[in-house]
Amino acid sequence: MQSVILAGGLGSRLKPITDYVPKSLIPINNIPLIEWQIKQLKKFKINDFIICTGYKTEQIQNYLKQKENFDSKIQYSIEKSPLGTGGAIKKAAKLIKDKSFLVINGDVITNIDVTKMYSTPNSIALVELRTKYGIVELDNSKITKFKEKKPLENIWMNAGIYYLTKNLVAALPSNGCIEDTTFQKLASKKNLTGIKFKNAFWHSIDSHKDLEECSKALKGKKP
Numbered sequence: 528m529q530s531v532i533l534a535g536g537l538g539s540r541l542k543p544i545t546d547y548v549p550k551s552l553i554p555i556n557n558i559p560l561i562e563w564q565i566k567q568l569k570k571f572k573i574n575d576f577i578i579c580t581g582y583k584t585e586q587i588q589n590y591l592k593q594k595e596n597f598d599s600k601i602q603y604s605i606e607k608s609p610l611g612t613g614g615a616i617k618k619a620a621k622l623i624k625d626k627s628f629l630v631i632n633g634d635v636i637t638n639i640d641v642t643k644m645y646s647t648p649n650s651i652a653l654v655e656l657r658t659k660y661g662i663v664e665l666d667n668s669k670i671t672k673f674k675e676k677k678p679l680e681n682i683w684m685n686a687g688i689y690y691l692t693k694n695l696v697a698a699l700p701s702n703g704c705i706e707d708t709t710f711q712k713l714a715s716k717k718n719l720t721g722i723k724f725k726n727a728f729w730h731s732i733d734s735h736k737d738l739e740e741c742s743k744a745l746k747g748k749k750p
């Protein structure tokens with residue numbers, strides 16, 4: 528199985544860190560985000576990666592080369608200008624050799640068992656939505672319990688992991704987000720399947736707060 532890692536974003540919300548390093552090389556407990564991703568995917572026997580890059584590509588290449596490519600095949604699909612998720616996948620498709628492939632957003636750290644998606648082509652991994660704010664339980668007007676970021680039962684969100692067929696590539700935009708274009712069309716025809724992963728470890732690193740929370744959740748752990 529080949530996996531496309533979408534690592535071309537500018538990471539604007541993580542400035543000033545991303546003024547110096549690309550988002551995928553931001554360390555989480557001293558280990559760059561992309562290393563967490565590659566090592567986690569290797570647990571599911573994925574050893575063939577296509578890294579979609581654009582911003583500070585050479586830094587990513589140099590880092591992975593120092594790690595001797597993690598005993599994996601690593602290729603690069605380099606964007607001269609941002610293409611969006613759909614455009615990035617379409618460009619990377621030239622390097623895809625199989626009839627199906629995995630895609631993961633470059634800012635996601637998770638333990639989701641991606642092999643559970645393989646029986647359902649054109650599927651999206653889903654995780655339960657968590658609130659961004661503290662949750663309170665009430666007895667009339669009296670607060671009885673205070674909880675942080677409680678999962679909202681049976682409300683599912685896109686986990687940024689896709690299992691796609693190569694014949695879908697023709698329908699991707701040359702420039703634009705797959706979520707706003709191709710996925711909308713597939714969903715309208717009921718040709719897109721959601722695979723639910725309840726209680727999965729999942730963090731998306733999109734802000735300094737996300738970085739802090741993920742670092743805390745992974746403290747003492749190794750990829």
